[in-house]
Amino acid sequence: MKSQNKIWFSILFLAATFTGHSNSWAVQVQIQPGGYDLDAIMRVMTVITLLFIAFVIWLAVVYSEKNDNEGRLFKNPLSNLKKYLVSLQPIEKEAEILLDHDFDGIRELDSRIPPWYSFLFYGTIVWGIIYMMVFHVFGNGQVSSNEYNQEMQQAAFERQLLIKSGAFISEATVTQLTDPAALSEGKEIFQKDCVTCHGQNAQGVVGPNLTDDYWINGGGIKNIFRTITNGVPAKGMISWQTQLDPKKIQTVASYVMSLHGTNPPNAKPPQGEKWEEPKTDSANAQK
Numbered sequence: 001m002k003s004q005n006k007i008w009f010s011i012l013f014l015a016a017t018f019t020g021h022s023n024s025w026a027v028q029v030q031i032q033p034g035g036y037d038l039d040a041i042m043r044v045m046t047v048i049t050l051l052f053i054a055f056v057i058w059l060a061v062v063y064s065e066k067n068d069n070e071g072r073l074f075k076n077p078l079s080n081l082k083k084y085l086v087s088l089q090p091i092e093k094e095a096e097i098l099l100d101h102d103f104d105g106i107r108e109l110d111s112r113i114p115p116w117y118s119f120l121f122y123g124t125i126v127w128g129i130i131y132m133m134v135f136h137v138f139g140n141g142q143v144s145s146n147e148y149n150q151e152m153q154q155a156a157f158e159r160q161l162l163i164k165s166g167a168f169i170s171e172a173t174v175t176q177l178t179d180p181a182a183l184s185e186g187k188e189i190f191q192k193d194c195v196t197c198h199g200q201n202a203q204g205v206v207g208p209n210l211t212d213d214y215w216i217n218g219g220g221i222k223n224i225f226r227t228i229t230n231g232v233p234a235k236g237m238i239s240w241q242t243q244l245d246p247k248k249i250q251t252v253a254s255y256v257m258s259l260h261g262t263n264p265p266n267a268k269p270p271q272g273e274k275w276e277e278p279k280t281d282s283a284n285a286q287k
């Protein structure tokens with residue numbers, strides 16, 4: 001390979017390597033939108049990487065022999081900076097730094113380490129310190145484990161909210177509530193929404209008596225929950241699922257259950273079939 005080709009090849013190789021890295025960072029930034037710190041750090045890192053690429057390309061160019069001889073384009077006005085960074089001793093002064101080893105005629109110069117090389121070295125130290133401070137000392141570089149914990153916390157919190165709102169309550173999972181607070185809340189809903197058809201004491205008006213042993217659509221918390229949720233539109237019992245959330249339906253259904261056997265005055269005669277609570281069901285209801 002001609003030496004100039006070699007240089008262009010190395011430049012392309014370096015550029016590909018570095019941009020490969022910054023691409024993978026960009027992806028990380030995208031999948032972690034919550035990490036404010038990380039975003040900023042990634043952006044700074046990308047800028048620094050680009051500066052490094054530029055620096056390395058520039059070094060490759062100034063070190064190419066060809067450009068050294070003819071490439072004024074790159075040498076001026078950068079030649080002074082280059083001279084400083086590379087700190088080569090002019091040939092005339094080489095005698096001063098010649099060490100007195102001699103091996104088969106090969107002799108050694110006591111050149112100082114080129115500053116560009118030292119800068120790279122010190123740069124990694126500075127970078128290491130910044131990195132350690134951000135990720136380990138001040139702690140919140142949003143490393144994956146932090147993020148994971150945060151998301152788990154958030155999910156647990158949202159789950160609590162969902163449980164409170166009753167989103168997980170369905171015909172299959174609903175249980176009968178017996179605490180006085182829930183029952184009085186259920187009573188309120190019943191007084192507001194249900195008495196027109198079922199009567200002040202659930203004795204039955206247009207709708208059936210809800211206090212006796214007889215049920216058209218099945219008794220027990222699960223059936224009652226389903227009847228209130230879906231209604232029996234053909235028979236005049238409307239569906240309440242758009243107006244009452246599952247939690248409220250559970251509450252009012254529990255209130256209806258609590259009225260069982262209260263024998264209100266003017267009770268409507270029994271309709272439907274006698275309901276007996278299956279043994280396993282009541283065991284479930286205790287849970």
Ligand code: HEC
Nearest residue numbers: 193194197206207208215216217218224227232235236237
């Ligand atoms: C517009 C009148 C109307 C309103 C308001 C109404 N219901 Fe009903 N309800 C009915 C009718 C009619 C039936 C009988 C349905 C049937 O024959 O299957 C019924 C049936 C029921 C049943 C099943 C009874 C059985 O024997 O299976 C329950 C439980 C019930 N209603 C609860 C409620 C609750 C709780 C409310 C208030 C949130 C309510 N209803 C509001 C008319 C109403």
